[in-house]
Amino acid sequence: MxxxxxxxxxxxxxxxxxxxxxxxxxxxxxxxxxxxxxxxxxxxxxxxxxxxxxxxxxxxxxxxxxxxxxxxxxxxxxxxxxxxxxxxxxxxxxxxxxxxxxxxxxxxxxxxxxxxxxxxxxxxxxxxxxxxxxxxxxxxxxxxxxxxxxxxxxxxxxxxxxxxxxxxxxxxxxxxxxxxSIPLPGDRRAYLVATAEKGVTSATLTARGHAAHGSRPTADNAVVRLARAVVAIGEHRFPVVRTATLDRFLDVYGRAGGDVDDLGFTASLIDAGMHHTVSPTVLEAGGKTNVIPSTACARLDIRMLPGRDDTLRAEIEALVGPDVEVTWARAVPAIEAPVDAPIIGVLQDAITAEDPDGTVVPYLxxxxxxxxxxxxxxxxxxxxxxxxxxxxxxxxxxxxxxxxxxxxxxxxxxxxxxxxxxxxx
CATH class of the missing domain: 3.40.630.10 (Zn peptidases)
Structure with a gap:
């Protein structure tokens, strides 16, 4: 060494x-x-x-x-x-x-x-x-x-x-x-460079109803209302958005011979950078089996693409429906650096010196x-x-x-x- x-x-x-x-x-x-x-x-x-x-x-x-x-x-x-x-x-x-x-x-x-x-x-x-x-x-x-x-x-x-x-x-x-590095055909490698990062925030869903004895089901059970909202969020797939970084990834990775349909274990990483993601992570409701609680809450982990915070909020509120209140935490905005800055060329030259067939590929x-x-x-x-x-x-x-x-x-x-x-x- x-x-x-x-x-x-x-x-x-x-x-x-x-x-x-x-x-x-x-x-x-x-x-x-x-x-x-x-x-x-x-x-x-x-x-x-x-x-x-x-x-x-x-x-x-x-x-x-x-x-x-x-x-x-x-x-x-x-x-x-x-x-x-x-x-x-x-x-x-x-x-x-x-x-x-x-x-x-x-x-x-x-x-x-x-x-x-x-x-x-x-x-x-x-x-x-x-x-x-x-x-x-x-x-x-x-x-x-x-x-x-x-x-x-x-x-x-x-x-x-x-x-x-x-x-x-x-x-x-x-x-x-x-x-x-991630593999390319012919024993070659792509080296990912993050030129953008999603924004991050969280939200709390709150469903309300009447408290009651567990033996007498209610039509406005807060737990049921919350469960419906959480399922709606969990099953929803937000659409792919063609950010500048995604366009550059598809271009450079494709020209290097990579197949976006065959990314292997990297697929989930790249896929998560193509659209908003919302993950229900915490559930809070009730404290006693025989008591129907008056409120039920869920917390969501939210990752937003650059420049699209407002549309995401509206989409989430529409998904959960009018019976569930959404409280938003302060967001940390997404960042996106230029995908064609000279430093990208420096990264490529440094990789080429050690791996002549290596290709630097921007991603989000x-x-x-x-x-x-x-x-x-x-x-x-x-x-x-x-x-x-x-x-x-x-x-x-x-x-x-x-x-x-x-x-x-x-x-x-x-x-x-x-x-x-x-x-x-």
Whole structure:
């Protein structure tokens, strides 16, 4: 291994071993994010970086450093990763979730793909540039955030709103979710880049009726009314919308020889980015079997395509009908970066250098990342963590899964490609 590759693997393993689980509940979160941030800070300062540690509340630290580029007129590029991870159910793991063990060429551990892999790559790249005297074209802002898994409240969102000067001059960002390979015919690969992300909100459905004894059924049973509404939502398929990102995906993927009818395990990811999705996730009604409750509620997880919030709201309200009240939470809007920006060409060149037949393909991520917070500052976000994996390895399926893992060779590939991207972008 080169020093870059060796350090990338070392840092990914070290970060996995730091338990930085983010439960979303302050009382159950320890100091893992701060310990991870201090680990990163120490290794950046070791090679001469000036760093800024931001800790809005104890235990929830992020760290940021900047490397000057050769072109002061070029917008700075934010390269960011989050240091927190989702909880684990240890009994479902074959390998210790914080052990960072390697078995048969696979590195296992919480955060192996989400996303301590990229944190390790970025840290190794930052050190290599400083150590080897490499001056990138653009200013690089290396950011390692807390709290992404719970919405970035104490991480990227807090920093954007309270310390925006740390991103002065930044125009673009690169982070999750994308960059991993999916198979193309002829032992070739496409590498997805997220150029857009769905918006996210939630809604509460409330049905009302008369409370009564369970032995005397009522015509306005709130539970029945709610159940009808939930079934209507669950069975409804929202129409496909041809966004700019979807059009580019179909064009580039098709020209590369890909068949959208044969996407395999990637099909659900791409499909979810083609239309709105609404998932009933929580039901609340009654507390005693022999009492018909007067109210029943359901909560919905809602992911919206760019620019179509109002039509979606009207469609949901029509689906549930007049007997069910809909209360809307504040929405986080969708984001969509230019699909033809020069940085896409940089990503393609970096992939081509390592995989001559590889093709970078834009797609719409149906979930959310910290790029949404950076968008408040006018920064266009792209999801691209480069991983070349075997054709049968489902990278997206590793997110939040038991026995989360990533091939070691994919990490080394990612470190090389990431360094090339940041040098040339």
């Amino acid at each position: 080169s020093p870059l590759e060796a350090e990338a693997l070392e840092f990914v393993r070290a970060l996995i071993r730091i338990d930085s689980v983010n439960t979303g509940e302050a009382s159950t979160i320890g100091d893992g994010e701060t310990r991870a941030a201090l680990f990163v800070q120490a290794r950046l300062e070791e090679v001469g970086y000036e760093t800024t540690l931001v800790e809005p509340v104890p235990g929830r630290a992020s760290v940021i450093a900047r490397l000057a580029g050769s072109d002061p007129d070029a917008g700075a590029l934010v390269a960011h990763a989050h240091l927190d991870v989702v909880p684990v159910e240890v009994e479902n793991w074959t390998h210790p979730p914080f052990g960072a063990e390697i078995h048969d060429g696979i590195l296992y551990g919480r955060g192996a793909v989400d996303m301590k892999d990229f944190a390790g790559m970025l840290l190794a790249t930052a050190r290599a540039f400083r150590r080897d005297g490499i001056v990138p074209r653009r200013d690089l802002i290396f950011a390692f955030f807390a709290d992404e898994e719970a919405g970035g409240v104490w991480g990227a969102r807090w920093i954007v709103r309270n310390r925006p000067e740390l991103f002065a001059g930044a125009t673009e960002a690169i982070s999750e979710v994308g960059g991993f 991520l149906p979930a959310s990342t910290d790029n949404k917070h950076l968008a408040e500052l006018g920064i266009h976000g792209y999801g691209f963590v480069p991983l070349r994996v075997p054709a049968d390895f489902d990278v997206f399926g590793q997110f939040h899964a038991a026995d989360e893992g990533v091939p070691v060779e994919a990490l080394l590939f990612g470190a090389r490609v990431t360094a090339r991207i940041l040098r040339e972008a």
